[in-house]
Amino acid sequence: MLTKKESPKKMVVTGNEAFAYGAVAADCRFYSAYPMTPSSGVLTSVAAWGKKTGMVVRHAEDEIAVINSALGASFAGVRSSVGTSGGGFALMVEALSMSGITELPIVVFISQRPGPATGMPTWTEQAELLFAIHGGHGEFPKIVLAPGDHQEMVELTLQAFDLADIYQLPVIVMSDMLLSESHRSIPYDEIQAKIKKYIPNRGKLVSSADESYKRYLMTDDGVSPRLVPGGVKTFYQANSYEHLEDGHTTESDVERIKQVDKRARKIKTYLSNHFIIPTTIGDIQKAQTVFVGWGSTKGVANEAVKKAKEMGKDVAYIHFSYLYPLDKNKIKTLFSDSSKQYILVENNSEGQLGKLLQMEVGISFENKILRYDGRPLAVEQFIEKI
Template sequence: MLQHLSFKIAGEAGFGIKEAGLIFSRVLLNQNYFVFDYSEYPSLIRGGHNTYQATFSNQKLDCFYSKLDLLIALDQQTIDSDIDQLLPNGILIFDPTVCKIPESLHRKLVPVPLQEIVKQAQAPEITKNTVALGAAMAIIDLPLSALFASLSRSFEAKGEAVLRMNHLTAQEGFNFVKNNFPAITIKTPPSEQTEPRLFLTANDAMSLAAIASGAKAYFAYPMTPASSILHNLAKMERAAGMVVKQSEDEIAAINQAIGASFAGIRCAVGTSGGGFALMVEALGLAAITETPLVVFEVQRPGPATGVPTWTGQADLNFVRHSTPGDFLRIVVAPGDVEEAFHLTTKAFNLADKYQIPVIVLTDKLLAESRQTVTEFDHKKINIDQGNLVKNSSENYQRYANDPSGISPRALPDFGQGLVKANSDEHDFAGYSTEDAQKIEQIVNKRARKVELLKKELPPPTIYGPQNAELTIVSWGSTKLAVNQALQKLKNDSVNHLHLTYLEPLPPQTKLRLEAAKNLVVIEGNQTGQLASLLQEKTGVVINDRINKYNGRPFYPEEIEEKVSQMLKLKAQN
């Protein structure tokens, strides 16, 4: 029975690499496979080496695999850069007039004259990617009609001539391989899965979650890898009844969001680390005025401009400590597409209920990688606006000293009360004060919210056996590779403790850490930010750490290898 297969198409930017890969993935989706994709591209306006790869399986996938069963090389750079990913029994499709294959390479070679086929078909050079897809269809032994259907979805809007040309070039690539390499195939038995599924990125899921949560405004300045949230919501704004605003910069975006929230509109703002750096002063404004605010912070490696189109997890300390002063904020980090949807809906409720900023922290891997998921159950979404006053009285106090710390929240012009928002420290009525006792009282009032909040934070999730010899601790997108690795390790020696709520930590976190026999933290930064956070908040010191900070995500294979080595060493000791 098929476990998983991985393919990659790569070549020069401008030759439709990502679109070609997505067309191929949709073929597999339509055959009811689970698919997880991943793309790489440089931070260039034009040119550079682009790749698209995906793993597909007839079983649920948590992550893609780095090692490849099929590599489609559209240029020499692919041979030079990506050939080491091809498994020893892997298949290489390439154009022999373009690519020079090392004599030492021992793989199944399928030379296809891509450019010659395109020339004979009198088609544009870019369609060599479609020829290659046709060749790949012959190898994976799926009907060419499935590729035609996927091509139609991508190109039918461009007219009959373009669609016919792509069908023709795909047919030529398919025929060439069938006629010349009939013995080189990968058998792909049909998947038995039939339930409706979606193929989404975390940015897609967060966009849908914002709409499902009743958000009516979104503000952002484009910044990779958060930009597609802005693009998604802009396409849907009329249907969703939203205002979607591309602001002049990040400072304007967050202040516009705060203004909208003060007026009673559920809204969010989105950016990456560099943009969030510009927002931090206004984040304090939301905190001191107790204005609900949801911030999507989609990480990429820093500091400064960093590596804009790659991934990392180095903003955890930054978002936890940004802005002067003490105040409560929530930092929640989804680990996959489903969590991105459900935790975003939860973020809007928590922001309203506790009248605080909630930061949804993801990264480029989650933001741009599509994953097969079951359809979201919208019936489970409950919109909770917290202690919202519909009709305020004349003696209304915006920051009334409620025992919970959560003051009744009235909206401007809804009732007789005067609704104030003061960025200076203030008393319970909202008037500026420098009185020592009043300052202490209002700070304590805001701080009391955390006790109620901690009671509703869910504990970290344990995957695998409860009583394992080794517990992997991770947060955010690292969950993907860790859980996929667990499927291969499949023994009682290792489990996985996945954290989503990082600020504040759920109270049960310490108990779960202390119950583990041995701990290792896996995270995508150099300094071990999660490990330091856990030591600070729980006193649990985790010395074994696996850190990665080269812009690439963790792969299941490397986690399998490193965890297996750790288990062997611990067994020897």
Template sequence: MISQLSWKIGGQQGEGVESTDRIFSTALNRLGYYLYGYRHFSSRIKGGHTNNKIRISTEPIRAISDDLDILVAFDQESIDLNAGELRMGGVIVADAKFNPVVPEGIDARLFPVPITKLAEELGTSLMKNMVASGASWALLGLPLDVFNGAVEEEFGRKGRAIVDKNIEAVKLGSDYVLDLAGGPLDDFKLQQADGKQKLFMIGNEAIGLGAIVAGCRLMSAYPITPASEIMEYLIKKLPKFGGTVVQTEDEIAAVTMAIGANYAGVRTMTASAGPGLSLMMEAIGLAGMTETPLVIVDTQRGGPSTGLPTKQEQSDLLAMVYGTHGEIPKVVIAPASIEDCFYDTIEAFNLADQYQVPVIVMTDLQLSLGKQSCEPLDYNRIQINRGKLVQDVPELEDKELFKRYAVTEDGVSPRVLPGEKGGLHHVTGVEHDETGRPSENANNRRRMMDKRLSKLNGLYIREGLRTDAPHVSPDLLIIGMGSTGGTIDAARERLNNDGVTSNHITVRQIHPFPSEQLKPYINAAKQVVVMENNATGQLAGQIKMHVGYGDKIKSLLKYDGNPFLPQEVYQACKELI
């Protein structure tokens, strides 16, 4: 029996690939397996090759696998594009309708199943995804009743008749392939999972859940890949908590609406990708000048311009840190796991309120849309901090305005909500004095700039660096961000087998940069590799600028739209050292 296995389904977009993957992985999750998924999809509503890959394991995993055990193919293109990943003796379950052929040089077992024909016998070819699911599930020798339970969950809202038809489709696929193969494949039988309850979600859903728990009651946003699922999740969930989602006409309206709602005291967020973030830049400056809390999620994708809207990239770092005109304090944090997406979103709302600044949560497409197992969330960890929100304003002299932008020791001024007795003050995007009145006085300008920019002095969030540093003086230190952490650890296992000692750091506080915390690890390592999905080494540049050691740091870059594979990282590190 094996402890892990990799499964992929491919076909044309709109052909049922996504729903097949969803039901297959839901059933595996019910059995207690750890899962890590990656979606490769076209930037079209229908048509164009798409595939979903799932790594299944009895132990926690945070990276896709290099190879592939089972490929389910709805067309020959799916075989031609993906068969190269199959390990020796791998399996292809393909629709017999297109007379599937295994490419030359590929050592794989082909099981042609009349997937479309069996579905049509039930009344519609739409159920071919269930026939295919049943066939691949049966080869693993897993209990069919668990899979049928996932089918009921998927189609239950459509009525019993639809559920029964789909269950029948599953059985047809299962029976046909078992007859073809002579039973389940012994070399593909998975060890029993621990059976423990696990959450199974994408990063965007975890962000949405974190926003609700943080007290967010309004999201203003414009749909964009790969951020739209945050909006879709909150559309369903926020009304249950007295909140709502407003789809605005563009990202400029979305961010300014969020600023206005936050000024009024409602915890509000917006989410977008690189193109939308570009449109928000002027308004982010407004939030900085007016010292209004603001939470923005940027789900990075391939750029520039429309670029690769459905592919992996980490190229917005410099835009998030330096994109606004002028100089304002802001915070940029980068979750590295599904759990981080939940907890860091809550932390983002707290930081925005505490420091009265824009906070950007930086994710990437793989983390945002890759469905993964995670342990149950600990709600006892959660604390809400609204910062210096004043509710009982001391009585002021007649016609005296509230000093909303008062110069304080820590740079953070007391804040009141509109309508608070004694809280009357000006709000403007031009430079102003402590009461908000416009002022171009040179001394006042220096005082206000110094006040705002001093807010974040010494800020270091919990786990701003996540470290795995067992070696005092390692041969290699690998640094990454976002979704790359699990891939780095998988590569390090292979390096360790070769006798190469290594440490790993995931940078989770991007700005202000945690220079002092990172410096000792870089100093101790013989060589440093910074791994990131962009062409210019943006994270490496920040490290060199803030920490130094430019002669020791080497970049490992990938910018073809695909995430790193463990084998790629292993090979590159071996060559670099």
């Protein structure tokens, strides 16, 4: 006789649905997108849930309209987000700089596919990390996150909306076709418990101010009070020009330096308060071979670590979710043992995380596993390197 086995309740979601679920839980009130594989599942999900959630969902005429309408919603005081892939993000980067200078929060979801141009739209790749980090003209702070699995997608989406509000800047959530369109079961009760405890952190958003209000007030942490427009006897400009503290346009060299430095201070504040060091899978103290990767590489790396253990070999994996900006000193501690073999693992041809770590931290990789045929990484590729 078979006995019933009790197991934790689970929910089956795609990565796109996980982002959509996290956005709803984070109280995102406006989502805009132009359909582009493999990100389109977010648009269809939030649109299907629109009547229940009250979220305004806009299928705009192009990606330029997508991000500008979302910035308008953000200016009005609600949490807003957009979704696309690499080609669509290319059209958004001018407005991303608009977000930078107006200091308007926005969450940008990028689901990667092989490029350039149309490339291979129904396959997977991780080739837009550096594009996301350096997207937009001029210098302005942004935060880039990359969930490694579906549960992390929900959790980091909640965090992304908080970080966008706290630091008043664009936060980019990186996915790819593998993560976006694959299905996975995640613990329902655990996710619901986190969502139930979650309280949106709107940062320095204020609903009223007096006539002395200055939108771009100089502050030690780089973040100024952000007033919801429409109040009595308060006024400020939010446009694409450099500005004084009160928002009026300026071309003063002195005021320019002040505002650039103010915006840049957000990075230091973020690194002190919210940056999280990469997680590790396996026993990194015992391991002589340590793989290093980001995003959806987490799943196959986890399986590779298990397989290696079955073979009697200690292997570890360093997983980056908080990709930019990076805390140089904290990252260096993970690579302090020169006797270990550190192997970079990425779904692209150039080793973009490796380039980022070399540029930001001074770490270089002699050994790499790079796959760029549109297919996801395989456990066998890891095992061959042990």
